[in-house]
Amino acid sequence: MKEIPVKSKITTEDLFKISMMKTVIKPTSPHRHADYHEFIFLHAGSGFHDIDDMSFEVVPSAAFYIRPGQTHCWNFSALPKGYVLLFREDLLLKEDIDILFGLPSHIPLGDQPSLFRLLSDLYEEYKVTGPANALYSAYLHLLITKLKTFAGVKKDVLTFSDGLFQQYKRLVNDNFLDSRQLKFYIAKLNTTTGTLNEICKKSAGKTASAIINERVLLEAKMLLSATVKPVKEIAALLKFSDTPHFAKFFKLYTNLTPGKYRELALLKK
16 A cells, blocks of 8 residues: 655744645645644545545635644545645644634635635735734634634534544544543543554654654743743743753754743744
């Protein structure tokens, strides 16, 4: 069986990217993105969009949400027009992450000229401004809130693997400060370490423990860049035994000390 390729359309240093949807009809091959989220907003085009084992007819205006690790491909019969947004969780508020867990993959929009004006403004800001994470975070918060409204209570029918993965991510998001032990989540989900690791690798290309560590790292980055709390206090908030252990953990995943990360983050603001 041919392995599904993992593609990246955003650099490892970037947290956000917006571009115009390519106006081509050529079908794409199934592929996945392992470490960022993707929104596609279309106001023109027709055809089909396959996400994992679901196939959605493209009927503008519509939004599509692709989670990290999901497989997708396009097969257009008319030229698509719209916007593609790529973003990492580092930019999101906690309530935004909670909303994402409940968003379906396909959201019919109907006639939404104001939404596309907002996207046009964001695209122009991005072209002119360049790196401006606080600005893109605000735009994403607004867009995610709007998508929650447009989606209503509609939910996709999830496979067992997708459902368990989303439950796990939600549990980690709610409990990572108090528990970084995998056995806590295994017990909550009534599953095994092997099953959870297999599902996480399939859905996100990483182990269950790596997902916990990534959520801790995300919180650490937020506290370093958005607050003036001393590194020692941040280490305590994140339940590290001492500052050196926190610094070692942080450098392992970023190749930077907490202090250097804060310095670079402040320069980008």
